[in-house]
Amino acid sequence: MTIESVLLVSGALFAIGAYGAVSRRSLITVIMSLELMFNGVVIAAVGFSRFTPAAELLSGDPLTAEAIRSALTGHVFAIFVTAVAAGEAALAFALVFAMYRATESVEITDASEMKN
């Protein structure tokens, strides 16, 4: 387990999500694919946090508690991305329901017309 292997898994998950987002027809599966892409990105952030040192720890300055904790910046980043993704998922489903009510369809090709 090295930073390369973590990035490989992260990239694979991102690419699978990208494939799904382009090739699926139903809006719900497109949202699922987007969530997969979010997860791929977060894996990379946590992996960097685990395997590469924070710049503050290499600078040679006197050690501070903030510099030590900055080793976990990737984790904080992961939590913020998760929070944004959760809010985004809730809003996206509300939009899908609104569209379903208006057009009786959740196919992405039907969403190109905004008349309703």
Added chain:
Amino acid sequence: MMPMMEVSTLTTIVFWAASAMTIGLAAIVVTQRDVFRAAIALAGSFLGVGILYFVLSAEFVGVVQILVYVGAISVLMAFAVMFIQDIASGSRPAQGRLVGAVVAVLIFAALAFTAYNTEWSSMDDITDSIAIAALTEGFVEVGTGDEIEIFTDAPLGDSDVVIENDGVFVDSTGAIGVMLVRKYMLAFEIIGLLLIAALIGGLLLMRERKSTEEPEPATKNGGASV
């Protein structure tokens, strides 16, 4: 000196097993015709990602992943699939499959090429022994205000304020909590605001619209119509 934060064989095995689970189930999510099965596979994939976080010694992120993704978002997906009956029977893949596959392979190739052709700095580059101990074993903050010094052991017979901490990778939850309320205070507050906005926006969008026959109420408070 021992290499810092050694990776054991068992950890590597669990890492690859969780990776296989995550990627395999993700492939099912994007190929399965039955949307409900895709939602179930998605929950499993999220769980695999959660295990990956635990393996990467990010326990708090792992717990958040399981709570938010496996617990909440998957249930939201399952509800959405059951609510909209049309798609439960199957969703056709679009004509853009070939384009999607080409794009995905190109993205993956670029990412993998970058990952293997970049010289990443390593944890072994940290030479300061106090920093190494602070990451893996623990550290002690001595003093108050701007005059805080870091030690590996608390000095005896000192009247200063002493705060003992575990190593940040051992007790990541505590360190993340401190970061959220100090360094990232503003971002933390803004995330709260964002979630409130998403909640209200979701409620507004989901609201049952009045039928067009009914006359609109005379007192409109504005901004509520979607």
